[in-house]
Every structure is written in C-alpha cells, then in structure tokens.
Amino acid sequence: xxxxxxxxxxxHRSRRLAQAFRPEETELLQRIHHFIQLRWLxxxxxxxxxxVVDQILRIGFPTGPAYGVALAIAAYNAIFMxxxxxxxxxxxxxxxxxxRRFATLQITVDLLALTVLLxxxxxxxxxxxxFFVFHVINASLxxxxxxxxxxxxxxxxxxxxxxxxEYLGNxxxxxxxxxxxxxxxxxxxxxMGVLSAFVVTLxxxxxxxxxxxxxxxxxxxxIVALKDRVTTEAQQLEQAxxxxxxxxxxxxxxxxxxxxxxxxxxV
Numbered sequence: 001x002x003x004x005x006x007x008x009x010x011x012h013r014s015r016r017l018a019q020a021f022r023p024e025e026t027e028l029l030q031r032i033h034h035f036i037q038l039r040w041l042x043x044x045x046x047x048x049x050x051x052v053v054d055q056i057l058r059i060g061f062p063t064g065p066a067y068g069v070a071l072a073i074a075a076y077n078a079i080f081m082x083x084x085x086x087x088x089x090x091x092x093x094x095x096x097x098x099x100r101r102f103a104t105l106q107i108t109v110d111l112l113a114l115t116v117l118l119x120x121x122x123x124x125x126x127x128x129x130x131f132f133v134f135h136v137i138n139a140s141l142x143x144x145x146x147x148x149x150x151x152x153x154x155x156x157x158x159x160x161x162x163x164x165x166e167y168l169g170n171x172x173x174x175x176x177x178x179x180x181x182x183x184x185x186x187x188x189x190x191x192m193g194v195l196s197a198f199v200v201t202l203x204x205x206x207x208x209x210x211x212x213x214x215x216x217x218x219x220x221x222x223i224v225a226l227k228d229r230v231t232t233e234a235q236q237l238e239q240a241x242x243x244x245x246x247x248x249x250x251x252x253x254x255x256x257x258x259x260x261x262x263x264x265x266x267v
Contacts, residue, residue, distance in 0.1 A: 025096050031141055032103055033084055039077045039110075046070040046117065060177035065120035073113050080106060103142040107151050110135055115158040122176040124163040124185050124194050132159060132198070133205045140209035152206040156199055167191055 050066045139151040165171035
C-alpha cells in the first residue's frame with residue numbers, strides 16, 4: 001500500500017518540483033529520494049552476500065560485524081528518509097543549499113559505512129572495494145564538480161588509511177579464510193598496486209562522470225532556453241494574430257458602411 005501511495009504521489013511531486021525549481025535543482029531533489037530507496041537495496045544486498053559467502057562459498061570471516069553494518073545503514077537510511085520529506089520546504093535558494101549539504105552528508109556517511117564494512121570483511125583483499133566508484137558517480141550526479149572531487153579524495157583517504165593501518169599492524173586485519181592467500185594484506189607490492197589502481201580508477205571515474213553530467217546539464221539548459229524563446233515567440237504571434245483579426249473586423253465594418261453610404265444616393 002505504501003508503494004502504491006508513493007507511486008501516486010510521485011507524479012504530483014515531480015510536477016510541483018518542476019514548477020518551483022530549475023531542471024538541475026529538480027533533478028537533485030528527485031535523485032536524493034531515489035538514492036535513499038537504492039540504499040534499502042544495498043542493505044538487502046549486504047545481508048544476502050554475507051549469507052552466500054558464509055553458508056554457500058564457505059569463506060570464513062566473522063559475519064556479526066557485517067550484519068551490524070547492514071543494520072546501521074538501515075537505521076541511518078530511515079533517518080534520511082524522514083529528513084528528506086521536509087527537504088523541499090522553504091525558499092528555493094535555501095532548499096537547494098540544504099539539499100546539497102544533505103547529499104554531501106549522505107555520501108560521506110556511505111563512504112564511512114563502506115570502509116567499516118570492508119575492514120571487517122577482508123580489507124584490501126576484498127574485491128568489493130570497487131564499490132567506492134559508485135559513490136563517486138553518485139556524487140557527480142548530486143554535487144558540483146568541486147564537491148565531487150572532495151568526496152573522491154575522502155574515499156582515497158579512508159581506503160588508503162584502512163589499508164595502511166592494517167599493513168603496519170596498527171589495525172587488526174580480518175582474514176577471508178579460503179578466498180586468498182593468508183597475509184596478502186602485508187604484501188607491500190600488492191597493497192601499493194591495489195591502492196594505485198584504486199586512486200586512478202576513482203579520479204578517472206570522477207572526471208568522466210562530472211564531464212558527462214556537465215555536458216548534459218548544459219544541453220538541458222539550452223533546451224530550456226529554446227523552450228522559453230519558443231513560448232515567447234508563440235505569445236507574440238498570438239498577439240499579432242489577434243491584431244490582424246481586429247484589423248480584418250474593422251475592414252469589414254468599414255466596407256459595409258461605405259457600401260451602405262453609396263447605395264443610398266444611387267437608389
């Protein structure tokens with residue numbers, strides 16, 4: 001019932017946002033709600049992946065922290081969902097600023113949650129560290145270019161710090177028993193290779209995503225400007241047509257008067 005209710009409200013909310021905000025601002029508000037819905041799928045994915053890896057693939061690691069992280073994600077996502085319902089209230093400039101801060105907070109918390117999850121599931125040995133790329137792409141869709149690169153840098157710092165602390169022994173490492181060779185996280189060449197590939201991939205993804213989004217928004221702005229110009233010209237044509245109709249009416253009236261004034265003397 002809630003899904004049907006949300007589906008019925010969604011078109012009305014989209015039209016209301018489109019009337020009050022510019023296209024890129026409307027997209028920002030809509031994507032915030034969309035990513036909150038996707039986060040529920042992420043929670044389900046963490047739980048299912050943990051069960052499959054532990055029960056079917058028989059890769060040994062403590063599953064409790066993984067389930068705990070999934071529960072924490074669900075908890076803060078519920079808070080975000082309640083927060084987002086009041087996001088579009090207020091003046092336009094205030095709403096946009098608040099929405100960008102809200103999006104920045106969401107992505108930052110997601111990066112922290114992913115880092116904690118990776119630490120308890122193998123650290124640098126876990127191939128799911130590539131999921132950081134998805135958060136950078138999300139940042140490029142929601143935030144300006146400068147903040148997108150700031151989020152990419154935060155991801156590099158978090159993942160690099162975790163890998164470095166585990167390598168130095170300052171942070172306990174969780175082995176994925178039966179997945180990779182033991183002690184691989186202490187292999188300097190492997191760690192440096194993974195971190196180098198991670199940094200390059202993250203910043204290239206940020207550059208490509210922000211470039212595509214910037215070009216799309218530029219084209220969208222051009223379309224909106226063209227639509228406004230066409231609307232203005234259509235109004236001008238409508239006014240000109242109304243004047244022509246009035247002139248034609250006056251012409252008909254004048255010819256009728258002339259015809260009547262000429263017929264009377266002739267008769």
